[in-house]
Amino acid sequence: xxxxxxxxxxxxxxxxxxxxxxEHIPKSYLGAFTDNPNDLEIAQRFxxxxxxQRLFALTWPESFGGGGASSWEQTALRExxxxxxxxRGAQYMGLNWIGPVLMRYGNEDxxxxxxxxxxxxxxxxxxxxxxxxxxxxxxxxxxxAVREExxxxxxxxxxxxxxxxxxxxxxxxxxxxxxxxxKDGITVFLVDMEQAEIExxxxxxxxxxxxxxxxxxxxxxxxxxxxxxxxxxGWKIVNDVLAFERIGIARYARCDKLLSWAPRALGExxxxxxxxxxxxxxxxxxxxxxxxxxxxxxxxxxxxxxLDPADAAAYRIAVTLLDQEVAEVLMDIVGxxxxxxxxxxxxxxxxxxxxxxxxxxxxxxxxxxxxxRLALANRxxxxx
Amino acid sequence: MAExxxxxxxxxxxxxxxxxALVAQSPEGVGWKALLELGWFELAGEDPRLATxxxxxxxxxxxxxxRALDAAVVHALEQAGAPVVAxxxxxxxxxxxxxxxxxxxxxxxxxxxxxxxLGGVEPGDKILAFVTDPAGQxxxxxxAPVEPSEVAGLDGADARVRAGRLTGRSAAVLDRLxxxxxxxxxxxxxxxxxxxxxxxxxxxLRIAVTHVSERHQFGRPxxxxxxxxxxxxxxxxxxxxxxSVLAGSWDESDQTELTVxxxxxLAKKAVQTAVAHGLQVCGGMGFTExxxxxxxxRRAQFFAPFLGSAAELGMETARLLKAxxxxxxxxxxxxx
Numbered sequence: 001x002x003x004x005x006x007x008x009x010x011x012x013x014x015x016x017x018x019x020x021x022x023e024h025i026p027k028s029y030l031g032a033f034t035d036n037p038n039d040l041e042i043a044q045r046f047x048x049x050x051x052x053q054r055l056f057a058l059t060w061p062e063s064f065g066g067g068g069a070s071s072w073e074q075t076a077l078r079e080x081x082x083x084x085x086x087x088r089g090a091q092y093m094g095l096n097w098i099g100p101v102l103m104r105y106g107n108e109d110x111x112x113x114x115x116x117x118x119x120x121x122x123x124x125x126x127x128x129x130x131x132x133x134x135x136x137x138x139x140x141x142x143x144x145a146v147r148e149e150x151x152x153x154x155x156x157x158x159x160x161x162x163x164x165x166x167x168x169x170x171x172x173x174x175x176x177x178x179x180x181x182x183k184d185g186i187t188v189f190l191v192d193m194e195q196a197e198i199e200x201x202x203x204x205x206x207x208x209x210x211x212x213x214x215x216x217x218x219x220x221x222x223x224x225x226x227x228x229x230x231x232x233x234g235w236k237i238v239n240d241v242l243a244f245e246r247i248g249i250a251r252y253a254r255c256d257k258l259l260s261w262a263p264r265a266l267g268e269x270x271x272x273x274x275x276x277x278x279x280x281x282x283x284x285x286x287x288x289x290x291x292x293x294x295x296x297x298x299x300x301x302x303x304x305x306x307l308d309p310a311d312a313a314a315y316r317i318a319v320t321l322l323d324q325e326v327a328e329v330l331m332d333i334v335g336x337x338x339x340x341x342x343x344x345x346x347x348x349x350x351x352x353x354x355x356x357x358x359x360x361x362x363x364x365x366x367x368x369x370x371x372x373r374l375a376l377a378n379r380x381x382x383x384x
Numbered sequence: 385m386a387e388x389x390x391x392x393x394x395x396x397x398x399x400x401x402x403x404x405a406l407v408a409q410s411p412e413g414v415g416w417k418a419l420l421e422l423g424w425f426e427l428a429g430e431d432p433r434l435a436t437x438x439x440x441x442x443x444x445x446x447x448x449x450x451r452a453l454d455a456a457v458v459h460a461l462e463q464a465g466a467p468v469v470a471x472x473x474x475x476x477x478x479x480x481x482x483x484x485x486x487x488x489x490x491x492x493x494x495x496x497x498x499x500x501x502l503g504g505v506e507p508g509d510k511i512l513a514f515v516t517d518p519a520g521q522x523x524x525x526x527x528a529p530v531e532p533s534e535v536a537g538l539d540g541a542d543a544r545v546r547a548g549r550l551t552g553r554s555a556a557v558l559d560r561l562x563x564x565x566x567x568x569x570x571x572x573x574x575x576x577x578x579x580x581x582x583x584x585x586x587x588x589l590r591i592a593v594t595h596v597s598e599r600h601q602f603g604r605p606x607x608x609x610x611x612x613x614x615x616x617x618x619x620x621x622x623x624x625x626x627x628s629v630l631a632g633s634w635d636e637s638d639q640t641e642l643t644v645x646x647x648x649x650l651a652k653k654a655v656q657t658a659v660a661h662g663l664q665v666c667g668g669m670g671f672t673e674x675x676x677x678x679x680x681x682r683r684a685q686f687f688a689p690f691l692g693s694a695a696e697l698g699m700e701t702a703r704l705l706k707a708x709x710x711x712x713x714x715x716x717x718x719x720x
Contacts, residue, residue, distance in 0.1 A: 137601040160668045177715055204673040206681065212668065269482075274695040324660070335689045336481025356685075361671055362664050368667065370611040 006294045010076045013069075017055070017080040024049060024089045028347055030354045032089030033211055039168070043089030047121030050068045050088065057095055057119035061102040064103070064111065065119030071303045075296070081254035085351070090163040096117040096248035098171055099240050105188075105237055114169070115188065126167035128158040128191070129238075135160075136371050138238070139182040140171075143217060145174040145189060151223040152176075152189065154197075157216050160365075164200045164213040167193050171220075171241075177232050186234035190226040197221065206357055224264075236304045244311065245366050246316040249297050249311060252291040255326040258348075258355060259285045262333050265348035277332055284322075284329045291315075291322045313376040320369060327352075327359035387609040398436055399427060403442045413449030413503055413546055416473035428459045433634045437579050444583020449546035451475070456571045466565040467526075468510070475505045475530070477513035477550060478573070481689030482696075485516035486550075489523060493558050497654035498529075500690075501548045505532050514570065517560075524566040529555035542682040560653065565634045571644045574691050575633055575681040575688045578644075578651035581687060582626050584680050585651075588658035589619045591676050595666045606665070613660040622657040626650035642704055655684040 006014075024046050032043035050056040051065075059074045067073075081088055088095075101116050102111055115372020117123040134141040143156025154174055164170070170191040177185015191198070195207045197220040203212045229237050259281060263270045300308040332350040363369035406414060406422050419425065419439075428435035435454050443450050454476040461468045468474065477486040477499040495515055495673020511527040535548035593616060596607030601645070606612050629650055633643040659681050663670045670677045691698065705711055 034626050046599055054659040130668070133600075135601060136606075140601070206673075206678055212671070269710045275693045276698055320587055328656075331685075331688065334658055335693060360660070360681075363664055364671075369664065370609070373611065 003085075004293070006076075007072065009070075010072050013055075013073050013234070014076050014080060015041075016369060017077065020046075020049065020053075020055075021080070021084045021087060025084060028086065028239055028350075030089075030351060031084055031085045033208055035208070037377065041308050043087055043091075044121075046087045047089065051121035052121065053089065056088075056091070056121050057099060057115075060099060060103075060115070060119055064099075064115040068324070071299055075250070075299050078250040079250070082250045083253040083257040085254070085354075088121070090124050090126075090166065091121060092211055092248065093119075093127060093163070094123065098246035100244055100370065101171075101237060101241055102228070108227065109225060112264045123169065124167045125160050125169045125171055126193070126215075128161060128170045128172035129243075130160045131157060132159050136368055139186070139235070141175060141186065142179070142332065143172070143174045143175055145176050145187060145222070151221060152227070154191065154217040154220040154222060157214060159203075159212075159214050160215045161215045162211060164193070164215050165202060169193060170198075170215070171228075171373055172265045173234055173238065181232070183235040186233050186238070187231050188228040188234040188237050189219060189222045190228055191217075191222055191255060192226075197222055207361060208357075220325060242367060243307075243312055246372075247295070247302070249319075250295065251319045251323050251362065252288050252295060254355065255288040255322055256285070256292070258330055259326060259353075261348060262330065277329070280329045281333065284326050287322050287325060291318050294318055310379045313372050316367075317372050317376065320359075323355075323359040323362045327356040331356050394684050396438070399434055399438050400442070402476070403438050403513065407442045407446045407448060410448065414443065414451065415503065416451050416455065416504070416509075419451065420471070424455065426458055428456070429463070431438075432459070432463075437630075439578050439620075439665065440579025441583030441586065444580035444585075444683075445587040445589075447542075447544055447584060447683040448717040451479075451503045452580070453502060453573050453576045454512075456637065457572050460568055460572040461561070461565055464565060465545055466561050467559070468512070473506060473509050475501050475509040475511055476569075476573070477501055477511060477527070478691065479514050480549075481693070482519075485522060486513050487515045489515045489517045489525060489557065489560070491518045493557050495525065495527070498551050500538070500544060501507045501535060501550065504546045505530055505535050505548060507532060512569070514566075521563075522566055523563070524561045524569045526561070529560060542679075542686040544679055545683065545686055547686075559577075561582055567613040569579055570691070571641050574648040575630065575644050577687065577691055578630055581651035581655040581684070582623060582630065584683055585619065585623050585626075585655040585658035588655070588662040588677065588680050588684075589616065589623065591680075592616060592619070592658075592662040592665050595669065599667075599669075612665050615665055619654075619658045619661050622650070626654040626661050633719050640704065640708065642701065645697050645701045645704065648692070649701070652688060652694050652697075655680075656688065659684045 025042060029042060032040045047056065054067040055077070057064065057066040058069045058077050059071060062068045086092065095118065099115055102114055105194065106114070107288060131141050131143060141142040143158060145154055154172065156174065170193055172191045173186050174189055175181070175185055176187040197218045199216040199218070201214045201216070203214060205212055215261045262281065267329060294315050298307060298311055301311060334349045334352050398507055402422060403581060406418060409417060424435055424439060424612060440453050454474055455470070457476055458468050458470050458474045462470050466480040477497065479486045479499055483671040487497035488493045497513065499513060508529060511530055513525055513527055515525055516521050534553060536548050538547045538549055541547060589653050593607070596612050596616070597605055619627060633647050638675050662677055663681065666675065666677060669675045672678070
């Protein structure tokens with residue numbers, strides 16, 4: 001029997017985080033990546049504040065600038081941050097999976113150079129995986145690394161790269177084997193983004209500014225010290241990365257917050273909503289709470305080193321579908337004002353509209369829903 | 385009989401072609417004058433179903449701004465003997481989403497307005513408005529002309545719909561239409577809207593089919609995978625459902641609003657299904673502004689709550705069924 005009653009220290013942490021959000025994050029904040037550059041500044045400042053209080057890399061060892069906390073405290077942190085529209089900005093990428101992957105596969109030099117800046121909230125990372133012709137079929141990637149004295153030259157193109165414009169480092173997959181080598185010829189490179197041989201072009205999209213980019217590599221340099229793991233051994237790292245990435249965002253926390261907020265935000269108008277909408281709202285809230293329990297099951301299993309990848313996939317499927325269910329219910333609840341009002345007084349309506357746009361992308365980003373379902377189903381029917 | 389069918393198909397094709405040409409030539413939207421020049425009102429006099437259907441679907445595909453809803457409303461009112469003349473350019477003020485009317489009518493004959501125009505307003509336009517009367521009942525009134533400068537743009541919404549909001553004006557009400565004309569106006573606007581939504585859904589499906597046929601992963605088109613095919617099939621089913629009830633809504637023996645209510649609700653469902661599945665099967669491309677889905681997604685979102693969300697239409701359907709005490713058969717399922 002699992003018992004998810006929260007320990008006192010988790011409760012204390014939640015209150016502390018809420019107080020920090022209350023103090024430093026404006027009520028109208030909807031994430032770091034809006035047209036207003038202040039939002040990015042708010043996120044960067046807040047990240048440093050968390051870093052100073054060792055609340056940023058909460059579960060990391062103290063030697064890397066972490067807080068040495070439990071994975072339950074980490075879960076509370078994820079929930080509180082996501083519910084508050086992620087005031088850490090793009091930092092979750094470094095925290096959630098780049099850091100943990102460096103701890104597992106990096107050498108001491110790499111860990112010493114890269115982990116403390118992430119833990120301090122000083123540096124942003126981006127992920128160079130997808131390519132125009134390698135999306136769901138990631139092993140088809142063609143970005144090439146060419147051997148030279150002391151390091152590698154990168155040539156190729158990545159796409160859908162979130163935060164590439166502001167990232168200092170890129171966690172890049174490139175081909176070091178033959179063109180046909182697929183999973184067996186891929187290596188991970190840690191690439192310094194500040195060089196002339198890298199060009200970032202933002203892609204205007206419904207997700208707003210800074211969200212997705214194309215990144216062109218025309219002979220960018222990576223010294224040998226920034227090759228992660230062995231040459232041609234990148235694929236097993238990728239699998240770990242995706243497992244971390246897929247359970248790293250507590251999407252249910254924002255769903256729960258927005259649903260719980262709706263009756264207050266609507267005031268007297270709440271009672272006038274069609275009954276069917278009240279029922280869908282209640283159902284969505286129940287789904288949101290049950291997905292939270294599924295997340296806790298995954299956290300508990302991961303904590304004991306017993307995480308079944310099928311459970312991780314099931315959680316990912318459930319949480320992204322929840323995101324979309326909640327988006328539809330909330331859009332219907334706010335009626336016309338979900339269609340993109342810029343009236344800053346209408347905080348709830350703007351939050352709902354923002355949630356709707358991101359929820360649409362949640363079953364496409366970091367592995368499509370179709371690929372997640374295939375992975376889960378193949379595991380169930382024994383096909384690898 | 386076969387000859388007649390052939391002739392009707394030829395006419396439909398000719399109308400589609402000229403409508404497509406008009407839409408293609410009108411990136412800024414289709415105004416009243418363009419509809420007059422197209423001969424839309426004459427065609428609507430002869431075959432309102434063909435005129436409304438073809439224009440609505442083509443506009444829906446293109447996600448253009450237009451006066452098509454206004455034109456359909458004014459034409460239907462003129463035919464029914466209401467005091468409006470389709471020769472004159474009209475603009476209709478619609479309720480904001482979730483509002484029963486685009487304003488409140490007071491006992492002294494004045495009105496306080498808050499509503500939406502679609503497709504812009506031009507100087508000299510005759511104005512019709514869906515409002516709420518002092519007893520809380522829906523009504524349609526004719527208003528004194530509005531200056532385009534009085535109409536505010538709608539921030540952040542689908543800019544291509546060229547919606548404008550008229551707020552707080554204590555308008556001079558010229559007269560009020562008969563209650564049956566008010567009902568006819570709403571029914572007509574909803575049906576014209578439903579055709580646009582079906583057109584938008586069709587276009588999403590067309591874009592999705594093209595994409596999954598061209599996009600290869602794992603060495604084959606992604607459209608060869610069942611998970612992708614199933615989504616496309618679901619979109620087609622949703623569109624077919626909306627279409628068949630829309631066709632039935634023209635049946636003259638069907639004098640209730642029920643069919644139009646159901647058709648509008650199904651059309652909203654169809655376009656939302658098309659948007660959701662279209663975005664999913666087009667992957668990251670679907671979210672970019674350079675890809676043709678973006679304007680359709682915005683249009684679907686803009687219209688989702690317009691003239692009643694699916695939930696509100698459902699409530700209205702339930703009220704109507706309760707009021708007639710019987711569930712009328714929705715006719716027209718056999719109509720092509």
